[in-house]
Amino acid sequence: MSGSSKTAMKLRLLQLKCHFTWKLLVQDTDPEELEERLFSQLTFLVTKNKYMVHNLLAYVMHLRGDHTKAIDHLKKAEEMIEEKNPEENSKKYLVTYGNYAWVSYYLNRYEDSQKYIEKIEQIYKDLKDKAEIAEIYGEKAWSLLKFCGQYYEDAKQSFEKALELEPEDPEWITGYATVVYRLEGFNKKPSPASTCKSLDLLKRAVEMNPTDAVVKALLALKLQDLNRTDEGIKYIEEAMEQAPKLPYLLRYVAKFYRRAGMIDDALSVLKTAVDVNPNSGFQHHQIGLCYRLKYFIQKKKFGNKRGEGLEKEMNDLIQNAIFHFEKTLEFKKTFVYAHVDLANMYSEAKEYQKAEDTFKTVLAFPSLKDEEKQQVYYNYGQFKEFCMRSEPEAIDYYKNCLQIKKSQKEREFAEKSVKRISAKKIRNSIHDAEGYALLGFLYKSNGDRNDAVDCYAKALEYDPNNAEYVSELCELKLMI
Template identity: 45%
Template sequence: MGQQQGGDEALSTAPPSRSWSILGGSLANALHTCTSGRPRPFTVSNNSLRSALQQLECYFTWPLLKDDVDLNDLEEKIGYQIEFLIKARIRSYNLLSYVCHLKNSNEEALRTLQKAEEEVKKYHPDEIARRSLVTWGNYAWIYYHMERYEEAQTYVSKVENSCKKLSSTPHWKAQLPEIYAEEGWALIKFGEKHYERAKICFENALQNEPNNPEFNAGYAIAMYRLQYHFKSQRQSLELLKRAVELDPENTSVVALLAVKLQDLRQTDEGERYIEEAMKKTPDHPDVLRYAAKFYRRKGELDKAVKILKKALTVTPNSATLLHQLGLCYRSELIQLKKAEIHPPQEQVDRLIELCIFHFKSAIDKKTTFFHSYMDLANMYAEGKRYKEAEDTFQKAFQVNNLSNNDKQQFYYCYGNFKLFHVKKESEAIEHYIDVLKIKEDSFYSSKCKNVLEKLLEKRIQRGSRDAADFGRLGLVHNLSGEKHQAIKRYEEALALHPDNEDYLSALCELRLSISN
């Protein structure tokens, strides 16, 4: 994992214990407060100040790394959020200030935090301290990086003093639920690897306020993003329904519920929700994006394209919308090929070029857009532009911090490219095996098991004497729970390659598992 840039060394994550009383005491020690409780003149060392800073709850102490996101794309999304989600403006300005810092624009970061303070005064005049702790933490860190240490100390002291007041009763010994939730939202913005932690943040927030609409919305979204980890998607559906029930005016969550209903083949009910969301907020980018996805998957491609083009007039630099347009043209290409055995080549070429144009445009806007790279590579292959396909596959794999699911998708698609387009079966088999080496059940691992079994069986039936073919087939049977078939294939592999340690080890483990 890359280190955070913009003047930061690697930052520690938030401490496991988040008691405000502990925080206050630590800050007091670090800042050398005198017996009267008043801070001494600023003589504290940078190390002591940094120790105090690392105990603040703000974007600088949460695990949000520059390498996890495309900063320009994230900045663009925050801008739309500020415009369309008034209730989220405080946390949006806080996040934007952190992005500005990562882009080495600390003065702009300070101006953005001033806007966050204005929002607090406007919407929470009776809770300024409670609602400003994250903002003040960001201030302290930014001033620290600007080497304006007196200002940094001032904001650390503001946090400390506010925490002491807020923890005057036992209720305030636990972290404020708003801060748990704000961390959860930030983690979602920084990508898939953070979704599990985001879920935990929202669970913690909900312990104190189980009926809070914002916390329920965040929890539902986090669980929706994590849904591929669960055997059942019902939990995600129920959480989204709960969030909509608590806040029916949150149309982005209403639209997400519609997509989830469609996932579960409840399309008619989903369509009622999607139409309701578009009627209430016809220009909301998230609503339009989900609506386009809904109608693309329903097969109403003209309607989906129309919605996306409207959305692009609102947010013209959205990589996600450009990618979605490419998916619409890809769906049209698939429909054309299904409808006609020999579709007009001119129409095929036109749709391939439209897909390529929009996938490339999405990558231009978001250089870390892994899924757009994959779709672009596959479309180059479809157009028999194999050199460009190969180059794009390589760029896709260089995207930082790919999840296991992403890596499995890469190896599966790359294997298909080698097998079906450039006719290199042995290389394809290597890539399918790479999918299985990532020990995570998924759509891609299931597909690879089936493909590998067929390919390897055919090679053996054609008279293969390559021990690797038998060993790989043994691996596939083993992963499928077919232990006796796996033992047979490993024994055949050993007969061709005696003393191979991998085969011996696998065979030994299999025999032991059967005997036990």
């Protein structure tokens, strides 16, 4: 194929609606971990749209550079569509054929690529050039939802488009409820029921999909978020009756039990799930959280009063938590929160070098989101302050946390830590310039510029040659 023909084909490919044109970027996910999750869903989830899983798996194979396996998954997707849609030109083929065209192009099979482009064009002709197709919006939304959390808002918009075209489709209703629920989960502060859009959406999804145990568990978790655990338990029990060994469900059931303080029940459910699907990083993480919670409950109850038996129990809880957090990272290598949880448990075990190395590893990740950075900075600051006894380093990490404007609990905790350190310094010496400068930094990070000016001015009274304080004060005065 000549260069100009190849360019013309590339332009036609870029107009197709499929995974290759939906901007699913490899740097935003872990292809290996995503592949594991998708295979788990193929094995355990009951859905009429499994062909979509194969379509996304084909794209994941492309990201991993294995176009032969990509073709295999596209064949399976095509077979599944054909089984339920015997008409040759069903609109359900559009995304699959688009993926075929792209994979063929990457394999230098230009005639095959052209063939699939023509198949797509024929389907659109049969549809009288109908551009708005619910299946495409729905599959795009589903793929964005599975790919990574930062695509959830785009997934929500695509589900909304699918529902505009097919408002009673159970799959799109369930997907939309799920993504709204997850987006609400990004806001760590609890919201009143009146502002929780996902509650009504999840209720409708349960009505439309009475056999979907997973969506019942999500509804139960949302009710629990709203302090309506007694209502939620009904849906948990129904879900467990329907699918007692479905790993994808058990993860949510265990989360519900753990948050309700039923830790042993949560552990029992999770061990069942791990027996069925031992390579699930999520489930190992949940088990680690259960052991961690049991440890801190005991620590709060007994403090430093520990006999030989209790000491062994506490050490066992620490080691069990560490084991499962380490297993989590075997399967989910870039799971930021699991790294933080592991580092904190290393600290409890007094394995300080391992904790240090774990914090450094996660901070080196190239694409940390702001909320992830906040959690790492705050926890690293705690480690530096209380384990390494390095207050200056702790202050630096608390400041890094505060400079990120995301309103999360870690930011609030960092603010309290800076206030505590500042108060201690001023209490120890009324002339402590750094104590006032820390307060100035805190006021500035919260937008209270006048109070920040007063604090930095006070700091300069006691340390008049400090270039940092002079610079901060000048900057603040220019901003007022």
